[in-house]
Amino acid sequence: MTLWIAVIAASLLSLATKFAGHLVPEHLLEVPWVERVVPLLTVALLSALVVTQGFLDTDGLPTLDPRAAGIGVAVVLLLLRAPFIVVVALAALTAALLRLWT
Amino acid sequence: MTGATAYPRQWWKTPAAREGLAVGLVGLYGVSAGALGVAAGLSVAQTMLTSLLLFSGGSQFAFYGVIGTGGNPLAAVATSTLLGLRNGFYGLQLSRLLEPKGWLRPVAAHLTIDETTAVALAQETPQRSRIGFYVTGVMLFVVWNSTTLVGALAGEAMGDPRAYGLDAAAAAAFVALVWPRLFGRGAHGRTGPIATAALAMILTLVSAPFTPTGVEVLVGATAALVVGLRDRGRPDAAATEPTEPTEATA
Numbered sequence: 001m002t003l004w005i006a007v008i009a010a011s012l013l014s015l016a017t018k019f020a021g022h023l024v025p026e027h028l029l030e031v032p033w034v035e036r037v038v039p040l041l042t043v044a045l046l047s048a049l050v051v052t053q054g055f056l057d058t059d060g061l062p063t064l065d066p067r068a069a070g071i072g073v074a075v076v077l078l079l080l081r082a083p084f085i086v087v088v089a090l091a092a093l094t095a096a097l098l099r100l101w102t
Numbered sequence: 103m104t105g106a107t108a109y110p111r112q113w114w115k116t117p118a119a120r121e122g123l124a125v126g127l128v129g130l131y132g133v134s135a136g137a138l139g140v141a142a143g144l145s146v147a148q149t150m151l152t153s154l155l156l157f158s159g160g161s162q163f164a165f166y167g168v169i170g171t172g173g174n175p176l177a178a179v180a181t182s183t184l185l186g187l188r189n190g191f192y193g194l195q196l197s198r199l200l201e202p203k204g205w206l207r208p209v210a211a212h213l214t215i216d217e218t219t220a221v222a223l224a225q226e227t228p229q230r231s232r233i234g235f236y237v238t239g240v241m242l243f244v245v246w247n248s249t250t251l252v253g254a255l256a257g258e259a260m261g262d263p264r265a266y267g268l269d270a271a272a273a274a275a276f277v278a279l280v281w282p283r284l285f286g287r288g289a290h291g292r293t294g295p296i297a298t299a300a301l302a303m304i305l306t307l308v309s310a311p312f313t314p315t316g317v318e319v320l321v322g323a324t325a326a327l328v329v330g331l332r333d334r335g336r337p338d339a340a341a342t343e344p345t346e347p348t349e350a351t352a
Binding site for chain 2: 022046089
């Protein structure tokens with residue numbers, strides 16, 4: 001039930017954000033420091049998520065496990081300009097194979 | 103420039119339409135959204151609702167990520183919403199460029215994401231921007247939602263997501279989403295994004311043992327304020343294009 005509420009809340013807030021951009025008068029959103037912080041906010045959140053998804057255990061402590069190997073493979077593939085879906089799939093395969101063999 | 107008569111009769115043969123169709127194919131990675139949503143513990147219906155209604159790839163992955171690691175649902179909503187704030191700024195630019203009227207206004211707003219904004223801003227005339235925007239948006243919406251369904255159904259049939267490395271897939275997805283914002287063509291500024299990424303990772307690592315699961319991501323997000331406000335007043339900071347989207351990210 002809580003999850004349903006969260007799913008609906010996140011969806012409605014996403015819609016509200018998109019509509020606000022189209023409807024709110026420009027001068028309310030065109031604040032220089034806000035315009036600088038928002039793109040950096042995207043970078044900061046995505047980077048924080050790399051840490052929580054890749055390098056933390058269930059207690060929030062740093063750990064290195066097959067996920068880290070998957071991330072390593074992902075970085076190499078990104079350097080080679082591989083498409084998103086290939087990066088994600090081969091990262092998964094790397095971690096799956098490591099777990100199978102160890 | 104106003105009215106349908108100004109449009110080429112065979113608008114689907116224009117370069118803007120072709121570009122839109124090509125970029126729309128990026129939506130194929132909805133299959134990973136579907137699989138990761140279900141792996142995080144959402145039902146197929148809940149996963150589909152995020153693809154239909156939330157419809158912003160990065161925010162969806164963020165929501166699944168926080169929920170999947172046992173995080174607080176409130177933290178998941180906050181992370182997803184903060185990550186989607188950029189769509190609001192795309193909307194600001196797009197409403198001026200596309201000037202949608204009537205029923206097209208809510209459609210244009212809902213389709214306002216990285217890919218559609220990138221295609222619309224890359225065109226030379228407002229007319230081509232409109233063609234590019236709507237072709238990309240409709241194509242993406244259809245492909246993204248159908249592949250999410252495929253991924254969610256497949257994910258449900260798979261069983262233990264860790265055995266298939268889906269936890270690593272989630273981590274890799276965030277690396278791939280942040281990558282073009284750090285090093286890609288659309289990356290803005292010089293050191294700002296990289297400094298922000300480094301600081302965000304350190305703050306997250308340090309705060310994680312002491313915060314409820316999911317909240318450490320929000321602690322990491324404060325890096326954007328630290329770096330963004332530090333640059334205030336610098337001459338080169340004003341020259342950057344902060345709300346320029348990067349291509350091939352959602």
